[in-house]
Amino acid sequence: MAREHAKIRLDIWADDEWRELDVECQHxxxxxLSHPTLNYVGVADWRPGRIAQLAKGMTADGVRETAGRLRAGGFVLADDDTEEILVRSFVKHDGLLKQPKLAVSMANAFGATASNAIRSVVAFEVQKQRERAPELAAWSVKQVQTVLEARGTPIDGIRHGFTPGFTPDLGPGFTPDLGPGFTPNGGQAQGLPTTTATTTATEASLLSSDEPKKKSMRLPSSWSPTADHVKRAQEAGINLLREAEAFRLHAETHDRHAANWNSAFTTWLKKSKPSPGGSGRKFAANDEWMYR
Incomplete structure (x- = not known):
């Protein structure tokens, strides 16, 4: 049975994280949510060129950039390889888990999803709902057991924050100054040094005459926040997972180079805004990070 309407909860406007999104992200x-291809598991066709035709002034690149900002906030997950995009909280808010017939449709849509990364996030969201609302009718439906038994992964646990092939440009509005030692290489961004001479002079001013200059390099794949970063985020009420993910995406998307990545992330955290209600989780210095 095809969807004929979309459910949008009015209390979405009371959500602080939603209200912090820019108008392009909200749109x-x-x-x-109302796209004709969105199915009963919250997965729609991910074809930026076609989506851009739905409103005057939209472009495929603009759709990709906006989706990148939504992903940084944990709202969506897209996979260019399978041309699918997930609205993460769809299963939670649509109410289909209250109705056995729709729960069957949800399970069927889960089976038809091609992206393994998206399937794992859907499974996690469904399993989380079972823990929160064990009385829902969906849990007695045989077909739903497939979803409950699948391997679930939180959206923040997807490596590098995106599935293979989805590497959005976060756009000119997402270019915080990462401070001394963070030197752009390639496409310039607003708020960052614009010439090699300026950047070199900035770095040199921080070094004593007898101290060797560190070589700038790309962000290592093994990089993860330090114990000091964990402490700073906890004290400031910052969502460390989200900020680390956005930091890595920004560095990879714009091909940034830095002499000291830990210092660059410290500067990033100093400019980050506290998350509504705090970080939402306490981290230990030896936590297993999901960005490796």
């Missing part, structure tokens, strides 16, 4: 999110 794309609502567009995806």
């Amino acid at each position: 794309l999110y609502l567009l995806l």
